[in-house]
Amino acid sequence: MNEKVKETMISAICAVISIGAFLLLWWWGTHFTTLSKLMPDPVTVFSSLIEYCVGTVGKCSLIVHMLNSLRRVLIGFLLGSLVGISLGLLMGRYMLARAIFNPIFRFIRPIPPIAWIPISIVWFGLGEQAKIFLIFLAAFANTTLNAMTGAMSVDPEIINASRMLGAKERQIFTTIVIPAAVPSIFAGLQVGISSAWASVVAAEMIKAQNGLGWTIQAGMDNNNMTQILAGIIMIGVVGFLLAYIMRKAEEVMCRWNKSGR
Amino acid sequence: MEQERKIIIESEHVSKVFDTPDGEHEVVHDLNFSARENEFLVLFGPGQCGKTxxxxxxxxxxQTSEGKxxxxxxxxxxxxxxxGVVFQSISLxxxxxxxxxxxxxxxxxxxxKKERRERAQKYIDLVGLQGFENSFPNQxxxxxxxxxxxxRAYCNEPRVMLMDEPFGALDAQTRYLMQEELQRIWSTEKRTVIFVTNNIEEALYLADRIIVLTSCPATVKKEYVIDLPRPRDLVSEEFLALRKEITGILDSSQWEGET
Amino acid sequence: MKKKKKKKKKFNKYMIISCCSVLAVIGIWYFCINILHLKQETVFPGPFTVAKTFVQKMTSKVPDGATLPTHLLESLKVVLLGYSLGVLFGVPAGILMAWSKWVDRFMRPLFDLIRPVPGLAWIPMFILLFGIGIMPKAAVIFLSTSVACIVNSYTGIRQTKQEHLWVGDVFGFSNRQKLFRIAIPTALPMIFTGLRVAMGAAWMASVAAELLASSAGLGYMIQQGRYASKASLVFVGMIMIGLVGLIFDAILHWLEIKVAKGMNAE
Known part of the structure; x- marks a missing residue:
């Protein structure tokens, strides 16, 4: 126990030193080298970050931009993972579903969600639909594959166990295949949420009137590096929180899969 | 006496052939036996001989390849x-x-819900797991x-229990304990049990009747009715004699299988 | 024998269903666009228009000033540059971080700060820093590749079993020998996974960069296709992007089997 406390202490000290050194280097670079023409120093960035959150960037505050991005991600992600998981489970369990959907899916999957941006604008215009469609794709592509492998790799002996206890095919699917695939599905959701977050930022960078992606894009157009960096920090924080929440959800849902053994 | 009890399971000329990359592989050949009501039948055979x-x-x-x-x-x-089936891999x-x-x-x-909870509780108590109702298997x-x-198998109240080396994955101490437990459970909840093992002591401790199987392909080598009083004494003279005899049969049958 | 044949037949049956399903999709696509005219071809081109555009684009420079092969080469050039640099940096960095406690203690906090930011969010910053051209694209691809490589190499090395290292101790291995003979071979499958993930990320970052600010490449081509209301060109670009991604993944997968499996068999 003591060892552990010591290790945490050392790690914390090292973290402070290394991040401090990084900030110092940044500060030094922006004050004493040619970088000063291009980059604001860390103090400016952090103070403007707070300013942006309280005040406005473009038409609204940075917080509102973030909430806009978040709303898009959540709607698209929910729809995409729902469809993806259902399709993936069916494809994993039933050869027929796999034969029908897999070739089409295999064709769509390697196209990065971002490459859909131009066509989604052609199809859905510049409104919300185009962005939600993209996030839908990002979530869909990642969850389908994982749900499928999850459903395919259920221990056959466990399926036998449920059959001898009287489960019919539909019951095997709902009571055995689905819960057994949960860890694998969560692995897909984990990748999916990161991919969805990246996609929304990209979509907003290319065409939007608000959102975090718009913030950094507008920063580029106005040659405002401070705004870009503030936007990046916000994107990073939200990205981290989304991944963190997903990990916690996985821990709760897959308690039976971890520990012991 | 034995003949009067009702036959529950009967294997008639059963063969099983698997297709492997190296051609066909027969694991069970012309297997004939039957299990009677409330009988503890042990299928005893060496190593990997198609018992599972x-x-x-x-x-x-x-499915059987031939026979039924x-x-x-x-x-x-x-x-x-x-x-009901109890698996070697446990497969909870x-x-x-x-x-x-x-x-x-x-x-x-x-x-x-109420009824099945009561029933489940009865069997959880029977196997001595009260207090662990809410534990996950990995705990x-x-x-x-x-x-x-x-x-789990008992709770469905099946007529026949099939046990495929249920204690094969356990350490020796636990295995011995579980044999005693199973003997006790079977005495309280009489069922027809078909129990597969490669451990002669386990077979002799539990069985009403032992069917000795040959090595691959598996078929009936010999049959023994064990009428020693229960619970059995593992070091009684009759027990050791039977043990010696069956082990002897097994050795020669393996030897035969190889020629 | 009988059974084997049956299985093969079954397999074929599903193959046929798969082919039918692909044909059906193309058929429905054609039916909806070219016969029912549910959407105009400028919005949703029919399958034959896409195919025709694809063939034309091989030589035509309209509307974006370059042919499809030129755009493709342009994209590939940047991706491969950024990717190779990213791998050369990311894999050793990941290994080092996992192997040395002190490197880990100092590097991890910084890495954890950068990791949650999607690679393409850096694009505006790099464009302001380096101007429009190959540099910002390569930088973004480098960053995306490094992150994926570091994460996977790190986890890979961390999977080394303590017992295996003890075996190394028994043989009197030096620290370096333990790293190269035990830890890296253990991590190899994970490192390869990292290479594949990184390739996906790199390809995606490059497309994003080309969509945003570029004067060549597949991303630029589809963006121009949109401006010129040539949806069929956008389709061609997307299919090409998907195809290249697939080919990259196949090559890396093949390498993975060759190298990683060969290593384990030794």
């Missing part, structure tokens, strides 16, 4: 709740608690997990 395949065929997980298996007069084609549902696992059968059959030891496996 026999259990899988009786359970209905696998009859269960209470009906041909076995698919799994049925009248035949890892996302369910002990209670969840044990009540799974009744739940699937649509038994009301239990190997022996405890197999107790859940036994309770």
């Amino acid at each position: 395949t026999i259990i899988n065929m009786i359970a209905g997980f696998e 298996i009859m269960a209470e007069g009906e041909k076995v084609e698919k799994p049925d709740i009248s035949r 549902f890892p996302w369910m608690t002990t209670m969840g696992n044990v009540e799974y059968g009744p739940k699937i059959a649509g038994v009301k 239990l030891s190997g022996g405890m997990r197999q107790r859940v496996g036994i309770a």
Whole structure:
């Protein structure tokens, strides 16, 4: 126990030193080298970050931009993972579903969600639909594959166990295949949420009137590096929180899969 | 006496052939035996000789290549709740608690919550797991997990219990303890049991009747009716004599199998 | 024998269903666009228009000033540059971080700060820093590749079993020998996974960068296709992007089997 406390202490000290050194280097670079023409120093960035959150960037505050991005991600992600998981489970369990959907899916999957941006604008215009469609794709592509492998790799002996206890095919699917695939599905959701977050930022960078992606894009157009960096920090924080929440959800849902053994 | 009891499971000229990359591989050859009501029948055979395949065929997980298996007069084609299975790999549902696992059968059959809880509790108590109802399998030891496996199979109240080396994955101490437990459970909840093992002591300790199988392909080598009083004394003279005799049979049968 | 044949037949049956399903999709696509005219071809081109555009684009420079092969080469050039640099940096960095406690203690906090930011969010910053051209694209691809490589190499090395290292101790291995003979071979499958993930990320970052600010490449081509209301060109670009991604993944997968499996067999 003591060892552990010591290790945490050392790690914390090292973290402070290394991040401090990084900030110092940044500060030094922006004050004493040619970088000063291009980059604001860390103090400016952090103070403007707070300013942006309280005040406005473009038409609204940075917080509102973030909430806009978040709303898009959540709607698209929910729809995409729902469809993806259902399709993936069916494809994993039933050869027929796999034969029908897999070739089409295999064709769509390697196209990065971002490459859909131009066509989604052609199809859905510049409104919300185009962005939600993209996030839908990002979530869909990642969850389908994982749900499928999850459903395919259920221990056959466990399926036998449920059959001898009287489960019919539909019951095997709902009571055995689905819960057994949960860890694998969560692995897909984990990748999916990161991919969805990246996609929304990209979509907003290319065409939007608000959102975090718009913030950094507008920063580029106005040659405002401070705004870009503030936007990046916000994107990073939200990205981290989304991944963190997903990990916690996985821990709760897959308690039976971890520990012991 | 023995002949009067009703035949529950009957294997008639059963063979099983698997296709492997190296050609056909016969694991079971012309297997004939029967199990009677409330009998503890042990299929005893060496190493990897298709014993699991026999259990899988009786359970209905696998089809016979030739011959047929009859269960209470009906041909076995698919799994049925009248035949419970205890697996060597235990194969609990890892996302369910002990209670969840044990009540799974009744739940699937649509038994009301209160009733199935009571029934599950009865069997959890029977296998001595009271206090662990809400534990997940990964929180239990190997022996405890197999107790859940036994309770799960019992809770469906099958007519026949099929046990495929249920204690094979356990350490020697636990295994011995579980044999005693199974003996006790079987005495309270009489069922027809078909028990597969490669451990002669286990076979002699539990069996009413032992069918000795040959090595691959498996077929009946010899049959022994064990009428020693229960619980059995592992070092009594009769026990040791039988043990010696069956081990002798096994050695020569293996030797025969190799020529 | 009988059974084997049966299985093969079954397999073929599903193959046929798969082919039918692909044909059906193309058929429905054609039916909806070219016969029912549910959407105009400028919005949703029919399958034959896409095919025709694809063939034309091989030589035509309209509307974006370059042919499809030129755009493709342009994209590939940047991706491969950024990717190779990213791998050369990311894999050793990941290994080092996992192997040395002190490097880990100092590097991890910084890495954890950068990791949650999607690679393409850096694009505006790099464009302001380096101007429009190959540099910002390569930088973004480098960053995306490094992150994926570091994460996977790190986890890979961390999977080394303590017992295996003890075996190394028994043989009197030096620290370096333990790293190269035990830890890296253990991590190899994970490192390869990292290479594949990184390739996906790199390809995606490059497309994003080309969509945003570029004067060549597949991303630029589809963006121009949109401006010129040539949806069929956008389709061609997307299919090409998907195809290249697939080919990259196949090559890396093949390498993975060759190298990683060969290593384990030794």
